[in-house]
Amino acid sequence: MKIGTTVNGAARQDEIEDRLLLVHYLRDRCGLTATNVGCDTTSCGACTVLLDGESVKSCTVLAAQVDGREVTTVEGLSADGADPHPVQAAFRQEHGLQCGFCTPGMVMASVSLLRDNPKPTEQEVREGLEGNFCRCTGYHNIVRAVLAAADGVSS
Amino acid sequence: MIPAPFRYLRADSAAHAVDLLGEHGDEAKLLAGGQSLLPVLKLRLADPAVLIDISRVPDLSYIRVDGDEVAIGAATRHRDVVESEELRREVPLLPHVAGYVGDRQIRHRGTLGGSLVHADPAADLPCAVLALGATFVVEGPSGQRRVDAGEFFQGYFQTAVGADEILVEVRVPRTGGAGWAYEKFVRRSNDWAIVAVAAVDGRVALANMGETPLRATATERALAGGASPAEAAASAAEGTSPIEDMHADRAYRAHLARVLTERALVTAAG
Numbered sequence: 479m480k481i482g483t484t485v486n487g488a489a490r491q492d493e494i495e496d497r498l499l500l501v502h503y504l505r506d507r508c509g510l511t512a513t514n515v516g517c518d519t520t521s522c523g524a525c526t527v528l529l530d531g532e533s534v535k536s537c538t539v540l541a542a543q544v545d546g547r548e549v550t551t552v553e554g555l556s557a558d559g560a561d562p563h564p565v566q567a568a569f570r571q572e573h574g575l576q577c578g579f580c581t582p583g584m585v586m587a588s589v590s591l592l593r594d595n596p597k598p599t600e601q602e603v604r605e606g607l608e609g610n611f612c613r614c615t616g617y618h619n620i621v622r623a624v625l626a627a628a629d630g631v632s633s
Numbered sequence: 634m635i636p637a638p639f640r641y642l643r644a645d646s647a648a649h650a651v652d653l654l655g656e657h658g659d660e661a662k663l664l665a666g667g668q669s670l671l672p673v674l675k676l677r678l679a680d681p682a683v684l685i686d687i688s689r690v691p692d693l694s695y696i697r698v699d700g701d702e703v704a705i706g707a708a709t710r711h712r713d714v715v716e717s718e719e720l721r722r723e724v725p726l727l728p729h730v731a732g733y734v735g736d737r738q739i740r741h742r743g744t745l746g747g748s749l750v751h752a753d754p755a756a757d758l759p760c761a762v763l764a765l766g767a768t769f770v771v772e773g774p775s776g777q778r779r780v781d782a783g784e785f786f787q788g789y790f791q792t793a794v795g796a797d798e799i800l801v802e803v804r805v806p807r808t809g810g811a812g813w814a815y816e817k818f819v820r821r822s823n824d825w826a827i828v829a830v831a832a833v834d835g836r837v838a839l840a841n842m843g844e845t846p847l848r849a850t851a852t853e854r855a856l857a858g859g860a861s862p863a864e865a866a867a868s869a870a871e872g873t874s875p876i877e878d879m880h881a882d883r884a885y886r887a888h889l890a891r892v893l894t895e896r897a898l899v900t901a902a903g
């Protein structure tokens with residue numbers, strides 16, 4: 479089938495197999511490989527992207543379902559990478575990553591959380607990120623990073 | 634994991650979805666948010682030839698007060714249930730329980746109707762709507778019919794919705810200021826319940842104590858007869874037949890049902 483999407487601000491048209499998953503569309507068709515496939519079972523959140531501004535797990539969305547809609551991956555957060563998004567800057571400043579595998583999903587889940595709740599409490603950050611696992615268990619610094627981004631400390 | 638091949642079709646109304654179901658028969662499955670169905674397809678536990686996407690049908694997503702009930706479109710997302718001012722005011726149990734479903738990402742996609750027709754006996758929302766005494770509006774080739782919550786859940790992952798039918802609306806009675814509570818026992822924050830209990834206005838429902846969510850009828854009778862929460866909760870596991878798994882055996886689930894029911898009744902009594 480044919481779909482039209484806007485990915486990181488750029489409109490595209492693609493002929494896809496009906497069963498293609500959004501995460502594979504992004505990685506294999508759009509060449510955007512920052513979005514990782516982790517558990518592949520809607521648990522770990524490594525594949526989190528924004529669909530019309532809301533966080534979703536792209537391993538559990540069909541590419542066919544984003545026809546006519548807007549997708550943002552971590553590559554789309556800052557125009558040239560030299561000027562990181564405040565959440566990205568906060569993750570760097572607070573050392574909110576260790577191996578980095580969960581980071582693109584953590585960042586996108588955090589961007590979505592802060593859009594809905596710009597000044598979350600620590601508890602709200604922890605609950606808001608319950609769908610994202612860090613196998614390095616580096617949660618404390620991740621939570622610190624999200625709180626720092628909310629405070630604008632890192633900008 | 635990649636699902637087996639299927640054809641993706643998009644319905645633009647409930648009637649269109651019913652037509653497509655009629656055309657493709659048992660080969661077709663309805664797709665809304667996909668948060669239960671897509672994992673099943675990826676594990677190849679099901680391989681429908683056709684998926685009929687109803688997630689964009691505009692007249693399946695709404696929340697409106699209608700007489701002494703609140704009518705909710707079946708494709709209304711969990712997020713919209715959680716945030717609904719009408720539901721928080723009129724049926725506070727439901728948005729509270731919807732907040733337990735999965736995580737934020739899942740609640741951005743998953744729908745109330747999808748969770749109910751999936752009918753996992755360990756899931757949160759089937760238990761809540763059973764306690765609320767909801768009515769289900771189902772549409773098929775010969776029009777609409779209504780199904781009571783007590784008749785809707787028929788077995789493990791089975792409901793009263795026929796292969797040629799679609800759930801279009803869930804109607805929940807307005808409970809207003811009546812006491813309510815939801816007690817869920819899990820080992821990890823966003824797991825399915827090992828056991829959960831929903832209590833509202835003298836009615837009590839149990840999750841994961843049998844093949845469907847169950848009313849704790851002995852407890853309800855005791856409450857109606859003036860029993861205290863502790864006395865009423867003592868019979869919460871009567872008539873249940875819970876599974877045994879790595880989390881809990883039958884006796885432990887029965888114990889959880891009694892303990893959680895007492896907690897729920899104490900909270901509901903305010």
